[in-house]
Amino acid sequence: MSKCMKDTFGRNIDYLRISITQRCNLACTYCMPKEISEEKEDVLTYDEIIELVEIFAQSGIRKIKLTGGEPLVRKNVSVLVKNLLKVKGIEEVTLTTNGILLDAQVEDLYAAGIRHINVSLDTLDEEIYHRITGQYGVSRVWKGILHALSLGMHIKINLVAVKERTRKEIIELVNLAKEYPLHVRFIELMPIGMGKQQKRLEEEVVRSWIKDAYGELKEVHKSLGNGPCSYYGFQGYIGFISALSHEFCANCSRLRLTADGFLKPCLQYSYGCDLKEPLKKHDVEEVRHRIANMVYHKPKSHAFLSEDHKDKETKPMSKIGG
Numbered sequence: 001m002s003k004c005m006k007d008t009f010g011r012n013i014d015y016l017r018i019s020i021t022q023r024c025n026l027a028c029t030y031c032m033p034k035e036i037s038e039e040k041e042d043v044l045t046y047d048e049i050i051e052l053v054e055i056f057a058q059s060g061i062r063k064i065k066l067t068g069g070e071p072l073v074r075k076n077v078s079v080l081v082k083n084l085l086k087v088k089g090i091e092e093v094t095l096t097t098n099g100i101l102l103d104a105q106v107e108d109l110y111a112a113g114i115r116h117i118n119v120s121l122d123t124l125d126e127e128i129y130h131r132i133t134g135q136y137g138v139s140r141v142w143k144g145i146l147h148a149l150s151l152g153m154h155i156k157i158n159l160v161a162v163k164e165r166t167r168k169e170i171i172e173l174v175n176l177a178k179e180y181p182l183h184v185r186f187i188e189l190m191p192i193g194m195g196k197q198q199k200r201l202e203e204e205v206v207r208s209w210i211k212d213a214y215g216e217l218k219e220v221h222k223s224l225g226n227g228p229c230s231y232y233g234f235q236g237y238i239g240f241i242s243a244l245s246h247e248f249c250a251n252c253s254r255l256r257l258t259a260d261g262f263l264k265p266c267l268q269y270s271y272g273c274d275l276k277e278p279l280k281k282h283d284v285e286e287v288r289h290r291i292a293n294m295v296y297h298k299p300k301s302h303a304f305l306s307e308d309h310k311d312k313e314t315k316p317m318s319k320i321g322g
């Protein structure tokens with residue numbers, strides 16, 4: 001019988017987000033301080049990641065998402081994907097990317113077994129994209145998305161809802177779900193790292209703009225990962241991932257592994273444990289014990305809204321693996 005991991009609140013923990021690098025080829029204003037990309041990395045090797053995932057899979061992890069930093073800046077990601085999918089118990093490996101390098105790598109990723117990709121794209125306006133990320137990239141990202149769709153991949157476009165986004169930009173992005181078989185999701189800005197210096201664009205404002213353009217959003221029960229999802233009968237769905245205003249911690253099934261091998265039970269808390277040291281000593285029992293301990297200590301919910309909470313994560317999102 002296959003194992004499963006239940007935490008103290010009865011949640012089934014079967015999903016692991018693995019950051020494979022802290023580096024990035026962009027510097028989004030709400031995420032990445034520019035100097036971070038220059039830091040020397042001490043990351044888990046692909047062999048070490050596979051070794052760890054074998055232990056995670058024996059404990060009950062079934063789904064993996066690769067993230068970063070920007071995962072596609074690391075070489076041969078498709079080789080890692082292929083080997084992850086060979087691990088007994090792992091059913092799905094997906095990826096979240098800014099899409100800059102997607103066009104060049106998508107065929108290899110498809111051949112390796114990736115079928116679902118989240119692409120971060122905050123605007124379709126090149127100048128505004130440049131202001132957000134420090135690069136001109138909309139046409140490159142879009143080329144990668146079209147390439148992925150042509151292979152039959154499932155694409156979710158994620159955009160962080162920051163106050164500066166205009167009605168026009170939002171409707172242009174929503175329109176993509178009308179014109180193409182892809183989903184568009186609005187990610188509520190989290191006050192983490194650089195995100196603390198920015199202001200949120202409220203979900204209600206986004207919904208009202210969409211309503212003005214297309215009429216009332218119809219709720220469907222289908223979930224697009226986290227949180228509820230709404231749709232219009234477009235080709236794709238429109239989703240809202242609002243961790244603060246519409247908390248979904250009760251359904252959280254995830255753990256996070258940072259690029260340097262630190263296991264976190266929750267994005268927003270700084271605590272966790274190092275898996276690299278016992279892995280280097282080939283101490284499988286200790287790795288297993290530390291994983292179980294983190295599942296045991298997985299908090300009931302984040303505490304973004306609590307003022308006196310002492311254990312808040314202070315690192316930027318790119319270092320945690322958002």
Ligand code: SAM
Nearest residue numbers: 031068069070096097098120189190195317322
């Ligand atoms: N570079 C990849 C990308 O952009 O998709 C993967 C890593 S990125 C840290 C993962 C996700 O975190 C992206 O969708 C990004 O927009 C989101 N993110 C980064 N900072 C955030 C913040 N302060 N609040 C909410 N989402 C954030």
Ligand code: SF4
Nearest residue numbers: 024028031032069098
């Ligand atoms: Fe890089 Fe993704 Fe962070 Fe943007 S959100 S700086 S693309 S890691």
